[in-house]
Amino acid sequence: MSPISKKAWPALVDRATLALAALAGLFLLFLVGLVFVAVLLRYVAQSPILGINEIVQLVAVAIVMLALPWCTDRNGHVRADVFDRAIGRAGRFSGDLFSRCFSTFVLSVLVYRSWLKLLDAREFEDVTNMLSLPIWPFYGMMVAGMGLCVFVLVLQIAVILMTGEEMK
Amino acid sequence: SELKFANFMPPANPYQAGAFEPFAEKLAAATNNEITVHIYAGGELGPGPVEQFSRAVDGVADFAVGLPGYTASQFPVTLLTELPGVIDEETGTEVIWKNIALFKPEFKRAVLVSLWSNADNVLYTREKPVRTPDDVKGLKIRVPSRNAGLLVEAWGATPVSMPVPEIYNALQTGVIDGALIDGTGTKAFKLGEVSKYLTVGFDTTISPFFIVMNRDSFASLNDEQKAAIEEIGKEISVTANAVQLAAAHKGIDAFAEMDGKQVIRLSDEEAAAFNALADEARAKAIEEATASGIAAGDVVSALQAQ
Amino acid sequence: MTDLTLGVLAFVALFGLMIFRTPVAFAMLIVGYFGMALQGGFRTAGAVLVTETYSSVTNYSLIVVPMFVLLGNVASAAGFSRGLYDAAYAWVGRFRGGLASASVLGCAAFSAVSGSSVATAVTIGKVALPEMRRLGYADGLSTGSIAAGGTLGFLIPPSTGFVLYAILTEESIGRLFMAGILPGLLMTALFMAAVWLTVLRKPEAGRPGDPMAFSDRLRILSAALPLIAVMVLSIGGIYAGVFTPVEASAIGAGLVILIALATGALTLKTFTGAVLETVQTSAMLYMIVIGANVLNPLLAVTKLPVAFSDLLTVLGFGPYGTLFLILMCYVVLGMFLDGLAMLVITLPIFFPIVLQQGFDPIWFGVVAVIVIEMGMITPPVGLNVFVIRSVARDVPMATIFKGVAPFLLAMILCLLLIICFPQIALLLPNSMFG
């Protein structure tokens, strides 16, 4: 089982997904700081930050969606590899290929439906309860993150087909 | 065919046996078993109250039960019913249905089946007995909706928003000093364990509930079946309100019976001090809603006229 | 096709996809989507997909995952894990098998900042394995103690296992964390007993380390104090009711970062690495939650959980017989499946049954987590064993699996004790919340 050849893999994808993951990291640090300060404010200044849960939820979407393409690019998703030897080379090859095809399809549906939700949320001007943050950007981030994830998967399919190699 | 009914509440919640199962039974009986409803309780079709309206709109479920307060921006008119001093818990549902045409348009992404007013929200406090607006000043109080937030602000307290399941820990840890929720909180969310006082008898918000149906699912029915759903939906609104009122009153009584706990029932005089502030909050909410282009004053007058 | 057939087919498809190398999260997404499409049409399936994804990522409580993972990763990158191991070594290293005991203790201590078993095993493994090999410890004992010790990462709070359990069952994260503390300490003690028994039988397997002066021991312990203080503050803060779990995770992560920066223990490079590692792990875990939440409605509409629980009622084994069956399922599944995946796939089916049999949901969380941990060190797929193998490349897998055997027995004993005395798990959460 050789890892996918570095030459066949566009370095640009690595860099782009890494940049997004770094952004996700910054958001995470921001969130740590925010909740940290909120706790201090509650105990020291006796004044809780109102609606902080809505900020946390919004930023969480950003963190997950920005990190997802990077995680997918690095094959960071948990999988059971116990049967790898038993299913043989052909099994591994087709498994890699078809699992990505199915995943691509389902994630594409997800991107499309998220897009519809985005339009819907804009049309009806849906906002969060306390801070009145608009909802549609949440869906926008889902469209972007899952969309990039689809892009990474499609590239992986192309590489598998071109090189006939199995993924890590 | 069998229709899916999404109930995010646990199967033991009084609504399940008291309102939702009767809804399914009546519908089956009225349509000669052409429409059967399977109730998925405990959030089996998707957890939590927040996304329930979405689930019916998008078709995860054919029916969904939820609270407009969780997605307040979608239901500005319906939520006028929850303002203090607009309807009361005994007759509220009836009043809502006399004016149902006012609210239906807000549910147009789905089909409104049932809509009922809840029991009055009451105030659970962790340590401080609340009898006057001065007692409540500066306390951090969990509120179920934006309108409840206005009320709490008018009292001089600080509103805090959080999902219902987190109230217990937050009260226990002192993240909040009190919580505004209906009397079922004593049992359903064990708030009796983490609060010493329960104040009732003032004008507060009354969070409404809805049952909605997916539009395509509704459209696929024949006229007779549609009529049955409309009629039974209305009937169940009244039933559900009665179920909730009974449970809430039981919750308040249960609180009173717990060791070292006290229910503070405000006298008319004591309540008046709060109600004057509540009137301010209502006026402010109406003003805000009017500013956003809703004939809020007319709606409230229509509801109060009943 | 009946609903039940669909349910069974869904499971067949799920395992098929996983055998053919589909990541667990995607397997659940795929089966959930297509299953729902078969049952209720593509409109419903698409709706489930988008609604559950949205409600999973906007789940407020789930944010403890990235924050606690960050806490552990930063502690590891800053070398604080080394300090923990050194402190453990200073106090128990001079006994026979002392380095292995120190590894177990080090794992237990690091578990209190790390939510993951794998991270715990790797972190302590990197520090402790070279030391044990230097002193000529038997490979089985050295690798086994760390592979097993790592599983404490899930039991001692914070724990991603408990977070997932809480999210899927709508139980309180705080209560589950508290419930894990005493069983975690008990398990640590039993692991150390396992070490002791092993060297009693084979004294050559682990000779004592060099003795150390009392003052040195205090000095080394005090060097580890800042991190211990963070642990006590963040987890203790939940117990004392000072913070919610979300707040505790932010306080813990924030403090560790501040300490690491103040002591110059972090470079920009190691810090960036820790943060990137964290967001990658978080994305992976969130995807599993999304997958589980997309799969759950399908399981519900196939009425498989109901059928399964009816079957158990008909069989009439009583509560403990049923519990035994469920635990056996976990042991068998745990041989092959990743622990978290196992949890998310089985809970919708098992959890209602367990409640119905009158067991405490918090207690079952502890029991489930222990059985899942057992799966992490049983052959053929033992995640922690694989991870240790990546640190000790020349040790054959079979040696590690043999090495964990005494610890596996310790886990079974621990499990039995918790089943016989549920108070071990429930004492702290109940005293905390009255």
Ligand code: NA
């Ligand atoms: Na841990």
Ligand code: NA
């Ligand atoms: Na295993």
